[in-house]
Amino acid sequence: MILIYCPDLTARKQYIFKHIFKRMMQTDYDVTSDLSAFVSHDGIKFSYGNKPLGDEMFIWSMGLLDEHGIDDHAIEMTFWDDLPAFFAAPETSSLPFDIFSAAFYLITRYEEYLPQVKDEYGRYSPQESVAYKNNFLALPLVDLWMNKLSSELSVGEITLSRKRNTHKKITFEIGSFYKYRHRGILVNLRSFSKSVRQLNLSRAVNQLRVLLNLAIDPYDNIQSILDVLRATISGRSLREQVIFFYHLGNFTGTDTGTTYKSKTYIEQIKHVGDYTNLGLRFSSNADQRQVLQEEKRFEELLKRPLGATMAAMSKISMPGHYKLLVDTKSVEDYSMGYVNMPGYRASTSQPFYFYDLDYEVQTPLVIKPYALHYNAIMMQTLDGQMASVRSVKNSLKHSGGNLTVQFYLEHFDSEINSHAMKILKYLIDE
Template sequence: MNELLIYVPKMTNRVRYVFRLVMKGLLKIKYELTNDLDAFQSADQPKMMYGWKAHTDDIFFKANGLLFERGVHSLEYNAFDYKGNKAFFQVFDEESVVPFDIFSAIFFLVSRYEEYLPFVRDQHGRFAASLSMSSEWEILEKPVVNIWALEIKEIILKRYPDFVFPEKKFRFIPTYDIDSAWAFSQKGWLRNIGGFYKSLEMFQFKDVALRARVLLGKERDPFDTYDLQLSYQKKYNLHPIYFILFGMYGRYDKNINFRNGKFRRLVKWIADYAEVGIHPSYNTVNNPKLLKEEIKNLEDLLKTQITRSRQHFLRLNLPDTYQNLIENDIQDDYTMGYAALPGFRAGICDTYNFYDLELDVETKLRLHPFAVMDGTLRDYLQLTPGDAIDRIKKIMDEVKKVKGTFISLWHNESLSDAKRWKGWRRVYEALLEEATA
């Protein structure tokens, strides 16, 4: 019988969520949860226990209590070295097959528990990568949730060698944020005059000449890399997702006015070749009404429902941001990652459902964590193109080991191969080659 019976002493939303994530989501197996000890003991099938004590000699995972609680509290992490990485929520029970509460550790990471605790926000109101336990414990670039899921698989196979686990395959999803569709074109005379003045003030005469050539139609706008993106799509058989900043101009929102005809034609052209989602503007994180308007404006243009989203500047306040997205019928969000460091913000490299710790319920909103972003590598870490390629390959190798999903976040401007992005086109091409090899 290829179904795993799991005994837990108490049924909670957290218990149901984490076992559904691990068993169904990551390991792709059938399972059944029960809190009926007599039925568990008499069952003749593969089985395991999770709880306070081992009632039988079956596989036993010791619990620390987090999955049986409600609310958010300060926690004792008890981090320690385990098989080359840090683990936490250490338990002391010789009958436990692992020396830590592996299911609570998974829940802590994927629910982003630490982001519900008090913290000092960065200049954009975000939870900074440097504050994360994963960064402190140097496991941010390891998809430890996937690694631990595979350890659970091996433990089950050791006891039940005939248990069948479906094979997973590595997946790659390229994504693009269109924050500024063009560098100079379609920005209006006022913004371009300001641009000329700023360049002259800083003695950037080459920029002045380039802007003039673009505006006179004598040269392609440097941010106009859409034909190149389409060529990548065809060459590597990609299925990219675009997130369009479709709001009004502001201090942190520099895209073309969403009413601009050429910009609207560009968005419709992109939608002919790829999936399109909303890139909610900077202030939508505190303005649900504005979020609703931007989604509606994009839907009106494309004549289709918009169900995908990624926050501009990765501004994410838990759980409010996700609650607002859910209220606007967003089904998939791609914000889960850090601006300042690459890696796995939630410790996982597969899609999963958002768990709302405020309401203590699993939601239907699917989260798609990204692993690397061009701006992280170039602007925050200030890597050379060669070092960036090495860093990307190292992280992607970790995803390939666990047969997870590698999601990249790139921008049209970083493919320009000009100015500060000189040499970075080959970084992206190396990423594509490695991901599709």
């Protein structure tokens, strides 16, 4: 067991200690402010505070975990051997930086509470992040820090376990089950007019053929996706490794997908649910009323409890989106990542509980981050896409982390020249 001497145990310290030692390292730990108990402990131990007690292992605290609310902390980079780090510590510290404050800063998305420039869809831009600005976005840095910390804490014959419940997960976000069919007159008119204006007459003709039931809808390929998945992954593993997130919201100017009132749509979702896990893709800019309404709709229409959710196009604002989910029955959210750039938004591949910095409390909501969205690489050549996938996989080799990749159903559109199916096969074959 690890014993931590800490004179003042705050909610932030409780959260990060539990996440690191119990969930990531899967080891027992305790925190004490009793000096005699700390001195007499024979196992692994260290102190965390402003100054060391004596000659024990000491990790310096820069003060972030003692604060309440949000402050704009200066981020100045340093290194821990070959790993980038920040919140540099004085020489009295056994580590060259405050590892607990830095990890807390990254996984709580502390910087996303600060004023920021958003992208064209109103999302937090990866270029705004400390990870991008300091060239570690491609690293699951928190995971690598914790591997190194476990080595530092292993003393003599006592070796600290670094077990990982690693997994591979592939998710599909489905804003609309069909491209033309069951989409409504106005949506189809806009699509047809766009094709004509762009002189894409073959697409306009194909749209008419689909609407006249003379051709298959370009999005009607989920059975092909299922066949590819089932050829390599079977049974329980398929349900554990694959999630399809469906939109069941109302028709709006932004959400123009297939209506949840379509019997064919619901039957197709249930068919997919016979083989894989199902989740709910919330409407764009969903408010509390919509979130609760769509959660109820999911359970009533599909006759199963809601366990996994995601925001449309990963549009989350901290902490707004997650605050909405805390009041629902959903227990896992898969929106933590960047749609337009590979990398680790929270600098970790491991799941973590949402910590509400406004109320200084850990919530029951588990965040499952993803490392790669196919949208970020779809404009590359096939060789380039393969290289991007290999790069993400290589970043996880030393951390023992989780590989989660997301797709839109549109990526498999039969009217475009897409390599999505080849990348999907490559992911599952590996």
